[in-house]
Amino acid sequence: MSDPAGIDYARMLELAVSLLETRDPDHLWRAVAEELMRALGGEVVVAKDSEWLADDGPVRVWRRGVGSTDVPAGRAARLIREGYPFAGHYGTLPDRAPGTAARIAGSRWRNSETASVLRHCLGTDQMLGLPLPGRNRPVRGFVIHRGGPDFDERALRYAAAVQPLLRAAAAQHELLTGRAAPGAAGGHRGGAGPSGAQASALGITPRESAVLRLLAEGLPAQAIARRLHVSVRTVHKHLQSVYRKLDAPDRLSAVLHAQRLGLLDPGAPRDVPAPACD
Incomplete structure (x- = not known):
């Protein structure tokens, strides 16, 4: 090597x-x-x-x-x-x-x-x-x-x-799977955790949750669109939906409200079956 x-x-x-x-x-x-x-x-x-x-x-x-x-x-x-x-x-x-x-x-x-x-x-x-x-x-x-x-x-x-490159790849993986990093504050072992339940109760979809997390990182709509491989118009549609569901008039209000509700906490991944080792 x-x-x-x-x-x-x-x-x-x-x-x-x-x-x-x-x-x-x-x-x-x-x-x-x-x-x-x-x-x-x-x-x-x-x-x-x-x-x-x-x-x-x-x-x-x-x-x-x-x-x-x-x-x-x-x-x-x-x-x-x-x-x-x-x-x-x-x-x-x-x-x-x-x-x-x-x-x-x-x-x-x-x-x-x-x-x-x-x-x-x-x-x-x-x-x-x-x-x-x-x-x-x-x-x-x-x-x-x-x-x-x-x-x-x-x-x-x-x-x-x-190591830093792998961390960046991990962040992208979390966005694609619609969950935040395991082990973040407020995370729970097993189950969907409070963020998933709360988001579901508010009608926020996994893709809207991903947009919300990127919004909390301070990314503009164009950058969010690139990260999620959608159009800027689609991002704005998701943002309007998130604002409406959170009863927030703007970006800052939406992020602060999401933090208070625990919507930026992690969810949980699926399990993987395992066959026998002979």
Whole structure:
């Protein structure tokens, strides 16, 4: 892998910019996963873009040359969800620097049940944790798996360099799926949360909610239209509808009212089924 200031970082930068124009959230994460595998020599990527528990929650997995695949079931799924050793490390510390399982856990990693199950189910020996920057809970990001030797210093430098780009991609994914970032203030585990229920009660649609969140970021109508891949006229129609439903005369009043009602709080993603690992 080349230096992060070279072609690999440039490729991820180009990809991140192009993803701002995509309309397909599944394509967005798939493209990111494929580029991470290419640049890091990974064989499997697990994306943690929302909260999950040991026995429940959406987990996205991509395998090199195969594409999206399902989480192994049974004990393997539980261990992947438990996230040893990254869950304990990133979940209790403010540190968001990329790290490998072997470096974080030391000799305990090689002899751990997680490492043994991953060798059997995924055929991998090493993991690199690449969390998104920030202090939000739950911790979000990617885990890159591969066989053979541990990820080296160049891999860690690349991972650190692309963290802000991945955060931008995550923000676009949230807009496309019609939800705010997991772990934001007021978020709840499981269910639609207060924002989804309140918006539904007011008759605000998911697309109107997306417009409202971009409005709260201070974006003008033209910028909102570009981000959502709609016309400026459509944005103005959504804005008028939002103003009417919130009984707000203008942008500022709408945003302040939405904040008071908790409409900018996160919703929750769908779950993903998982077949057995034989």
